[in-house]
Amino acid sequence: MNKITPTRPRASDQMWLDAALELLIEAGVDAVKVMPLAKQLGLTRTGFYHHFRDREALLDAMIARWEDKNTGNLIARCEAYAETICEAMFNLQDCWIDRSLFDAPLDHAIRSWARHDPPLKQRLDQADARRKAAVLAMFRRFGYARGDAEIRAMTILYTQVGYISMEVEEDPARRINRVPAYVELFTGETPSKREIDRFRTRNGY
CATH class of the missing domain: 1.10.357 (Tetracycline Repressor; domain 2)
Structure with a gap:
């Protein structure tokens, strides 16, 4: 029997942005960091940089x-x-x-x-x-x-x-x-x- 490996959700700019806005509302801008967002989304930290140049670019998008x-x-x-x-x-x-x-x-x-x-x-x-x-x-x-x-x-x-x-x-x-x-x-x-x-x-x- 083949073991089914859970797949990561398909990432998108929208997904990262939505999560960042939720974190901003809950905990303030200082809490909006790449690693906590990646953990929350079940994604990799490096995956973030396929969507945003850096944290400042994410903040600008927010x-x-x-x-x-x-x-x-x-x-x-x-x-x-x-x-x-x-x-x-x-x-x-x-x-x-x-x-x-x-x-x-x-x-x-x-x-x-x-x-x-x-x-x-x-x-x-x-x-x-x-x-x-x-x-x-x-x-x-x-x-x-x-x-x-x-x-x-x-x-x-x-x-x-x-x-x-x-x-x-x-x-x-x-x-x-x-x-x-x-x-x-x-x-x-x-x-x-x-x-x-x-x-x-x-x-x-």
């Missing part, structure tokens, strides 16, 4: 993933089609509900890393400026004065940063139920039942 996912999706939700400011705000609120759009633990980990990494802090500041500009533009699109739009944008973003930094754990259904009140608070407009129902349905509630 930051790029965060920028593309969190900042990119936030901007896209602000620019998504909406007939009213309430509908636009519900589009943005999807980010705080759907982790495939916006990864809050990753955002928290990046902010913690940036405290000790000046170049990353600069990129974080740029990302925050792009997010603010997108939310501000969303309000301007619906006729809000620039000063008013800027205050509303800052309130929304600072509220969410507070949620993230305080690591608030909230029952998903309870948070969904609160979103219409947040939408009214942030916009000064009362969302329609149709708008609320669409938001709840697409988020599984």
Whole structure:
């Protein structure tokens, strides 16, 4: 009888990157090293270098993933089609509900890393400026004065940063139920039942 030898998983850039991001969230950037990642994945250390030039290249890829996912999706939700400011705000609120759009633990980990990494802090500041500009533009699109739009944008973003930094754990259904009140608070407009129902349905509630 032939003995079956277990095979190693087929490695990919995505596999190494996903594992590195998980480690960043769990233990911080100092824990993101090639050997622990290889052990976690059941791969060889030398195999890592077929996918990334060195650890710095991996770190750069991690930051790029965060920028593309969190900042990119936030901007896209602000620019998504909406007939009213309430509908636009519900589009943005999807980010705080759907982790495939916006990864809050990753955002928290990046902010913690940036405290000790000046170049990353600069990129974080740029990302925050792009997010603010997108939310501000969303309000301007619906006729809000620039000063008013800027205050509303800052309130929304600072509220969410507070949620993230305080690591608030909230029952998903309870948070969904609160979103219409947040939408009214942030916009000064009362969302329609149709708008609320669409938001709840697409988020599984």
